[in-house]
Amino acid sequence: MTMKKIIIAATLALSVAAGACAEEPSKAVGASAQTASAPALLTPSGQVPAAYATPVPVNAAHKRELKANKTVTISMFAVIIGITLCVVIWAARQTKSAADFYAAGGGITGTQNGWAIAGDYMSAASFLGISGLISLYGYDGFMYSVGWLVAYITVLLIVAEPCRNAGKYTLGDILSYRTSPKPVRAFAAISTVAVSTFYLTAQMVGAGKLMALLVGIPYRTSIIGVGILMVGYVVFGGMVATTWVQIIKAGLLMSGAALLSILVMAKAGFNPIAFFDTIVNSPDIQDHVSKMVLRDGVILNGIDAGQRFLEPGLYLKNPLDQISLGMALVLGTAGMPHILMRFFTVPTAQAARKSVIIAMFIIGGFYVLTTLLGFGAAIHLTPQGIISVDKGGNMATLMLAQQMGADIAPIFGDLFLAFLCAVAFATILAVVSGLVLAASAAIAHDIYVNVIKDGHADQHEQVMAARITSFVVGACGIAIGIAAEKQNVAHLVALAFAVAASGNLPVVVMSLFWRKFNTAGVISGLVVGTIAAIGLVMVSPNMTYPKVVAAGAKKVVLVLEKKQASLPAGAVLEEKDAKALAKAKDDAQLDGTSMMGLDKPLFTLKNPGIVSIPLGFLAAIFGCLAFPSRRSEEMFDEVYVRQNTGLGMAKAVEH
Amino acid sequence: MAERKYDWKAIAKNPKFVELHHRKTVFLFGWWAFSCVYYFLLPIGAAYTPGIFKIKVIGVINFGYVFALSQFVVSWGLALYYAHIANKDFDRLTRELIDELHL
Numbered sequence: 001m002t003m004k005k006i007i008i009a010a011t012l013a014l015s016v017a018a019g020a021c022a023e024e025p026s027k028a029v030g031a032s033a034q035t036a037s038a039p040a041l042l043t044p045s046g047q048v049p050a051a052y053a054t055p056v057p058v059n060a061a062h063k064r065e066l067k068a069n070k071t072v073t074i075s076m077f078a079v080i081i082g083i084t085l086c087v088v089i090w091a092a093r094q095t096k097s098a099a100d101f102y103a104a105g106g107g108i109t110g111t112q113n114g115w116a117i118a119g120d121y122m123s124a125a126s127f128l129g130i131s132g133l134i135s136l137y138g139y140d141g142f143m144y145s146v147g148w149l150v151a152y153i154t155v156l157l158i159v160a161e162p163c164r165n166a167g168k169y170t171l172g173d174i175l176s177y178r179t180s181p182k183p184v185r186a187f188a189a190i191s192t193v194a195v196s197t198f199y200l201t202a203q204m205v206g207a208g209k210l211m212a213l214l215v216g217i218p219y220r221t222s223i224i225g226v227g228i229l230m231v232g233y234v235v236f237g238g239m240v241a242t243t244w245v246q247i248i249k250a251g252l253l254m255s256g257a258a259l260l261s262i263l264v265m266a267k268a269g270f271n272p273i274a275f276f277d278t279i280v281n282s283p284d285i286q287d288h289v290s291k292m293v294l295r296d297g298v299i300l301n302g303i304d305a306g307q308r309f310l311e312p313g314l315y316l317k318n319p320l321d322q323i324s325l326g327m328a329l330v331l332g333t334a335g336m337p338h339i340l341m342r343f344f345t346v347p348t349a350q351a352a353r354k355s356v357i358i359a360m361f362i363i364g365g366f367y368v369l370t371t372l373l374g375f376g377a378a379i380h381l382t383p384q385g386i387i388s389v390d391k392g393g394n395m396a397t398l399m400l401a402q403q404m405g406a407d408i409a410p411i412f413g414d415l416f417l418a419f420l421c422a423v424a425f426a427t428i429l430a431v432v433s434g435l436v437l438a439a440s441a442a443i444a445h446d447i448y449v450n451v452i453k454d455g456h457a458d459q460h461e462q463v464m465a466a467r468i469t470s471f472v473v474g475a476c477g478i479a480i481g482i483a484a485e486k487q488n489v490a491h492l493v494a495l496a497f498a499v500a501a502s503g504n505l506p507v508v509v510m511s512l513f514w515r516k517f518n519t520a521g522v523i524s525g526l527v528v529g530t531i532a533a534i535g536l537v538m539v540s541p542n543m544t545y546p547k548v549v550a551a552g553a554k555k556v557v558l559v560l561e562k563k564q565a566s567l568p569a570g571a572v573l574e575e576k577d578a579k580a581l582a583k584a585k586d587d588a589q590l591d592g593t594s595m596m597g598l599d600k601p602l603f604t605l606k607n608p609g610i611v612s613i614p615l616g617f618l619a620a621i622f623g624c625l626a627f628p629s630r631r632s633e634e635m636f637d638e639v640y641v642r643q644n645t646g647l648g649m650a651k652a653v654e655h
Numbered sequence: 656m657a658e659r660k661y662d663w664k665a666i667a668k669n670p671k672f673v674e675l676h677h678r679k680t681v682f683l684f685g686w687w688a689f690s691c692v693y694y695f696l697l698p699i700g701a702a703y704t705p706g707i708f709k710i711k712v713i714g715v716i717n718f719g720y721v722f723a724l725s726q727f728v729v730s731w732g733l734a735l736y737y738a739h740i741a742n743k744d745f746d747r748l749t750r751e752l753i754d755e756l757h758l
Contacts, residue, residue: 139719146697146726153690153730156737157683273714280715311709312701312719319702326698330691353741357734364727638663644676645749647661 064385066399068421069414073215076422080248081229084429087244091237098449098462101238102169102441103344108243110351114358117342119246119253120434121148121333121359122366124206124427125493127253130367132393134374136383137315138279138289138308141374144316145367147326149360151333156356159334162512162643164343164352170438171337171504172446175511178635179519185446187526191503192337192442194530195496197480199338200435202492204481207428213395214421223481230432231474234440235467239345242433249423249430250362256423257369260397260416263404264376279375280306284382289314309378321605325494328609332497335504338438349646373397380404398424436477440470491542491606495533498609502616503529510620512643518632521624528623529616536608541601546590548600553587556580661756671752679745686733693729697722 099105108116126148133141167174172188204223211222233241268275279285280303289305292314300308308314316322333339343352377386377396380403389395401420406413444466449457457465507525510517537543560581564573573581593599603611642648666672701708701719708719 139723142720143697143701143723146723147694149727149730150690150694153733154687156734157687157690273716276715307709307715307717310715310717310720312705316698316701319698322698322702323695326695330694350742350746353738357738360734361731364731368724368727637667638661640676641661641663641666641672644672644679645666645752647666647753 064381064388064399066389066395066402066417068214068398068417070215072414072418073421076418077215077425080252080422080426080429083248084229084233084241084245084426087248088233088237088241091240091244095236095238095240095463097459098169098445098466100240101463101466102341102437102445104239104243106345106347108345110346110354111358112243112247113342113346113351113355115250115362116243116246116345117339117355117359118362118366119248119250119430120338120342121363121431122250122253122427123203123431123493124210124424126366126370127257127424127427128210128394128397129392131370131374131377132386132390132396133315134371135377135381135386135396136288136393137292138375138378139310139312140315142371143312145370147329148333149364149367151329152356152360152363154330154334155339156353156360159340159508159512160343160352160356161349163340163508164346164349165646166512166639166643167340167344169341169344169445170441171340171508172442172450174340175507175522176450177511177639178632179511179522179629182451184519184522185450187523189442189446191499191526191530192446193439194534195335195337195499195504196435196439196442198492198499199496200432200439200477201480201484202489202496203428203432203435204477205484205487205489207432208481208485210394210424210428213390214398214424219485220482223478226428226432227474227478227481229429230436230477231471233429233433234436234470234474238466239341239437242430242437243345245426245433246430249426252423252426254362254366256401256420257366257373260401260404260420261369261372261376263407264372264380264400267376267380275372275375276310278379279309282306282379282382284384285309285378288383318605320610321607324605324607324610326609327613328494328497328501328607330501331505331613332499332501332609335500335508336497337442337500337504338434340508341434341438341441373400376400432477436470436474440466440473443473444469488542488544491537491540494607495537498533498537498607498612499530501529501609502533502612503527506613506617506620510624512639514624515633515636515640516624516628517620517636518624518627518629520627520629521620524623525616525620528619529612532612532615533608536603536605536612538596539598539602540606540608541604542606543594543596543598543601545594545598545600546592550588550590553584553590556584557588560584666752666756669752669755671748671755675745675748675752678748682737682740686737690730690733694726697726 094105095101097105126145130141130145133144135141163174166177170188171192172185175188176184204226207226208219208223211217211226212219217225233245237244265272265275268278286302286305289308290299290301293300293305293308342355346352346355374396377400381396381399383393386393386396386399389399398417398420402413402417404413405416444462448465448469449455449462453461503526506529507517507522510521510525560573560577563577564581567573572578594601700722705719708717708722710718712718712721
């Protein structure tokens with residue numbers, strides 16, 4: 001016990017030290033969040049790489065900057081860290097058995113779990129990215145958000161209750177019930193670790209860039225700081241601490257979004273029709289849309305351009321890619337190991353059902369509010385102003401908070417911005433903790449306890465294994481986060497969903513509902529689905545193709561040189577254009593092939609789901625028909641009765 | 656861990672269980688298919704019938720916006736409807752079955 005306290009104290013000291021180191025270099029950087037590169041929060045779909053879109057000239061009047069008050073922001077971070085560490089100390093005291101560590105002893109209520117699911121699911125991409133998309137592209141940003149909620153219908157109707165009734169701690173538990181446990185657990189663990197790693201990498205890199213942008217903490221320091229906290233939560237507090245960090249985060253996120261929405265709507269007199277009228281009639285939005293559609297050779301001006309902002313097609317230009325992403329979301333969410341794991345924390349199927357419904361209202365309500373925030377940002381900050389701070393629009397919500405607060409009193413601007421920065425910070429912590437827990441459960445419970453030790457490990461050993469694994473997984477997460485700083489990770493979130501939808505979901509559904517399903521089916525489904533999703537992304541436009549980049553850069557060079565030639569003698573290009581020209585000239589020299597040795601993408605969609613999901617299902621079906629197993633068929637009655645009635649369940653609750 | 660032994664085969668053949676299983680399957684997969692079709696109408700409609708999405712419904716608010724918003728309402732409605740049916744029918748059938756099995 002004393003040892004534990006010392007380690008907790010050391011963790012706290014380390015994170016404070018990390019914060020202190022950040023003070024020095026950041027003074028030089030200044031707290032100004034001016035940046036050229038968009039943090040990799042969202043997966044752009046069917047969009048020209050921002051760097052090569054025709055540069056939108058920024059009118060000096062629109063130029064804005066985002067300055068977070070460092071003292072206020074850091075103190076809010078400290079408050080959040082303080083509260084969560086208290087939760088961890090409290091949770092560590094009650095984490096004694098493996099059931100406590102992985103499933104909070106089955107003692108989480110439906111309502112608590114609903115908030116925790118929402119907290120686990122809504123990442124910084126939802127919080128900052130989607131409202132940013134709406135503020136720049138209008139309707140398409142809103143349409144993009146819909147799939148993230150609809151995905152929960154699959155969770156609610158197909159997986160939540162059966163998993164609660166048939167599972168214990170991990171995906172491997174559900175899949176190995178009537179199959180050969182060892183190989184199935186091993187493959188399930190590999191798939192879980194793959195999905196979690198992709199998602200975790202995207203979150204860590206996003207976290208590092210976000211912290212650098214918001215409070216000027218250097219990238220590495222932020223990753224190490226976030227990593228230490230995440231490891232601390234999971235190693236000491238297990239599922240109990242992770243759950244409460246997620247609940248706290250969801251509460252903060254919803255209050256921030258609701259408060260900001262009220263301020264935005266107050267400006268429109270709480271009249272939605274007037275609110276939308278303002279959008280259509282805003283000269284800045286009209287101008288922004290005119291320039292966007294001009295790139296496609298369409299001329300639109302005035303109120304027509306304003307109306308266009310509320311119509312589809314400004315951002316999502318490839319319908320097949322959208323459908324493919326939609327499939328990955330609708331089926332992938334239900335196959336996400338960190339989401340499935342949440343259902344083992346409640347005592348009954350009824351509680352699991354209730355928790356999904358509560359989560360759906362929180363998540364859906366949040367996305368509806370996001371629309372108000374996105375459109376509000378477009379009205380009050382102008383799309384041009386938002387782009388001048390961040391090309392991807394990721395800072396729109398934060399800028400809006402500062403503006404809305406400052407309209408009341410300058411100090412409120414700082415406070416509100418600091419509060420939302422703290423919410424973003426809590427968001428990152430909650431999501432990464434859930435991922436680390438899911439990955440370590442797969443390694444410790446499936447591989448170590450059940451494959452290596454044949455299930456013969458006492459509670460103490462199991463908890464110890466879980467803690468050590470979480471520590472190692474967290475450390476790997478930090479290392480990957482640092483290594484991936486310069487990589488394009490935006491597609492990794494979509495990839496995680498695609499792997500979950502193509503590999504995990506087909507085998508989970510068939511294990512629960514198909515009599516003939518067996519070991520061969522699980523393994524072939526997992527392997528083919530996962531490899532198909534990853535393989536297709538490796539040859540998709542998500543990778544960098546130097547020759548394609550060079551071709552794009554050559555076009556930019558042509559346009560800019562023409563512009564230069566058309567200038568009156570003696571005049572030079574604006575600084576921004578000159579920089580773009582220099583970069584384009586450099587890029588035009590690029591040659592070589594992508595990581596896979598390709599000149600151009602083999603598969604033209606960014607989202608592999610539309611191909612890899614059917615492949616995953618087919619592989620599972622063929623694998624199982626090719627190698628039938630009598631035992632699996634005979635045991636189906638047991639699994640089916642269990643998953644429907646919950647008879648013989650109650651493993652996590654014995655306590 | 657090994658609590659009491661159940662005769663799973665007999666339970667699976669119990670008429671109450673058969674009824675529960677049948678009702679659940681029809682409800683769950685039917686409504687799941689409905690929600691998928693309804694959802695995919697959004698990206699497909701936005702891409703292939705943008706004309707319909709542009710029709711103004713209330714003031715400047717167009718059909719596309721209302722349709723996207725309706726996705727939220729339909730999802731919530733379906734969730735509540737499922738909770739209602741599950742609490743009323745599925746849970747009752749399950750309870751009756753368990754009572755019948757070992758009183």
